[in-house]
Amino acid sequence: MSDRPVILLVVGEHADVVEQEFRARYDRDYRIEVAPGFDAGLDRARDLVRDGAQIAMVAAEHVLDEGTSIEFLHHVPAIVATARRVALVWFDDFADAIDDLRAAALRRDMDTFVVIPRGPRDEEFHTALIELLSEWGWSVGRPLVTIxxxxxxxxxxxxxxxxxxxxxxxxxxxxxxxxxxxxxxxxxxxxxxxxxxxxxxxxxxxxxxxxPAAVTEAIYGGFDSIPDGVIADVAIVGGGPAGLAAAVYAASEGLATVMLERDAIGGQAGSSSMIRNYLGFPRGISGMRLAQRSRIQAGRFGAQFFTGRPAIRIEPGPANEPEHQHVHVAGAQMCARTVVIATGVKYRRLGVPAVDDLVGAGVYYGAATSMARELQDRDVYVIGGGNSAGQAAIHLAKFAGAVTILVRRESLAETMSAYLVREIEATPNIQVWTRTVVTDGGGEGRLQWLRLENLDTGEPFKTLADGLFCLLGAEPDCSWLPDGVALDERGFVLTGRDVPREFWVDGQPPASLETTVPGIFAVGDVRAGSMKRVASASGEGASVLPLVHAHLAQIRAREFAQ
Incomplete structure (x- = not known):
């Protein structure tokens, strides 16, 4: 049997057109299997799974002999949960089917629906398929070419x-x-x-x-390679969506731009398995892909990246460089005319010592999507009621036997986007336990059990557990910032009109994203009052550029006046 991943086509009246379109594009890298009709399609999927084949995609014509693509694709996860599911719609049927297809996509009965090509070079059709196959290859398949x-x-x-x-x-x-x-x-x-x-x-x-720090530094180049005497127009501290957006816009406008990141470029968003409500990506995009594309985009405009070490302090330049800020990391520093703080937030610790002792051995902070494959058919728990927790649970459910979400609140709807709540409700191997917390856990060398407690009854109970993913909400790490940068009571950076009035100058607050230190700005989740969403963080990263330009113009004016 070929070891190529399978694309299973479940076809009806337009079988010849569908098969020809898929074979012409994908026959080299995938094994194209064709099943004529509803029942034959389900039987063939079961046979392939029994034989150990990897099914990357199931694509079904909308009009089948015993039902529709919606009904057929609804049954697929019970056979193979990781396959991407696509409805193929003939143009003449599209108008009558569109409302049902949209509702099915909203329920997550399918990943997407596309119109069957009526002529050659239908690149929109293939773009949809390639995006899904790419995400399957990253999250499920193993790479054949490695670096x-x-x-x-x-x-x-x-x-x-x-x-x-x-x-x-x-x-x-x-x-x-x-x-x-x-x-x-x-x-x-x-x-x-x-x-x-x-x-x-x-x-x-x-x-x-x-x-991880040594690896990322080896990949991107370490701080030791920063040339002496280099002065950046803008130093961006933090490589999440806000920082990446700032880097793209700053570099594209000709500013000398550097990014300093302690961990993986992409931040917490980079670990999200699928972001479905980001503008411009109707089929969704993984956090990894979004970060990867943004990183490449910024790099092509000339932004430089230095990773692997955290920023430890910001100091004003010496007397002969009063307009500069020096950003320090261990063993190196970067001199810049402006600084954009985009360090985001980190997940709060669970605070249960026995569980925290098993971090990396069944216990993980963050989505840790790389571990999903290791938990095939296992019992997995996710703590958290935010979007990150929902995305992690849905991704884990494709592999795990059972996924349980634990939340303190009465319901997920209080803190999670409605589209994720609907998807969780539609996933049969996900259950939600509200008003429930973890009080203990343990195992021989790795996590094997958890002790939980119901907050309403106070009743403790023990359960077997093979994995625990903690996405407990966010807190900033701003302890390294200079004392002159004002923070709110929770430790987030204050900007603009939120800055205390005693820091205003001539009765005027700092610019909207500027801190209490001129030339230092804050964007994204680290900023007090931000929305804590990927799209809003990206927007703030773009919006800070006019303020950076204005500050640089002031510096030039003062230098010219001297």
Missing amino acids: NDLVAEPGDRAAAAVRDLLERLGFPYRSLAPGDDAAQEIVEAAGVGAELPLVRTHTGRVLSAAT
Whole structure:
């Protein structure tokens, strides 16, 4: 049997057109299977799964012998939950079917619907399919072409963190055991005394005792490579959606732009399995893809990236550089005329020591989408009631036997977008336990059980658990900012009219996204009063540029006056 992933076509009256269109484009990389009709399609899907085939996509004609594509695709997740599901609609049937198709897509009975091509080179049709296949390949399939190699013992916590980083960056990699033949060359190159995990990067360099920080620094270039004497027009601290948007717009407008990021470029949003309400992506986009595209876009305009170390302080320049800010990381600094703080937020810790001791061994903070494959048919718990928790639960449900969402509140609707609540309700292996918290947990070397408590009854109970994903809400880390930057009572950065009046100058507040220190701006989730959404963070990142230009103009005017 071919080891190519399968695209299963379930066809009706237009079988010849559908099969020809798919074979012409995808027959080299995928095995095209054709089933004539509703029952034959379900039977063929079951046979393929039983035979161990990977089904990447199921595409069904809307009009079938025993029902519609909507009814057919509704049955597919019970057979193969990870396959992408597409309804193929003949043009003449589209007007009558559109309302039902939209409702089905909203219920998540399918991933998308497309009109069957009526002529050659229907690129809109194939764009929809390729997007879905690309996301399947990243989240389910294993890459055939890799640019990084990871050598580690099974269950290595440090290796799990590196895998999560590489998945969030969208860098294909191989995961090898030390005894694998393919690993021997890497072990030998690392030399005597090297420690696992080992990572061989795209440059051929082998990292010993690899950490996420070391890997990302090796990929993008470390802070030690910052040239002496370089002064950036804008230094952006933080590489989430807000920082990336600021980098794209600043660099595109000719400003010397650098981004400093401690972790994976993309921030928390980069770990989201699928963002469905971001403008311009009707079929949704993963956080990894959004971050990857934004990073490439900013880089093509000339933005530079330095990653792997956190910013530790910002200081004003010396007397001969009064208009400059110096952003310090361990062992290096960046001089800039303006600074944009876009460090976002971090997930709050659970505060249960026995559970926190198992981080990386069944317990994860954040979506950790790279671990979903490892939890096939297992019992998984997700803590949190926000959109990130909902997205993580839906993604995990494609692999896990059962997913349970734990929330303190009375319902998910209080904190989660309606489209995610609907999708959770429509996913049979997800259940929601409200007014429930984790009080204890443990296991032999990795998570095996949790103790939960109902907040209304106070009743504790124990349950088996193979994975726990904590997405507990957000808190900023602004302790490294200078004292002159005002924060609110929760530690978020104050900007514009939210700044206390004693910091206003001549009765005027700072600009809308400017902090109490002239030339230092804040955008995205780290800013007090922000919406804590990807789209709003991106908007703030773009909106800060006119304020940066205005401050740079003031600097030039003062220098000219001297």
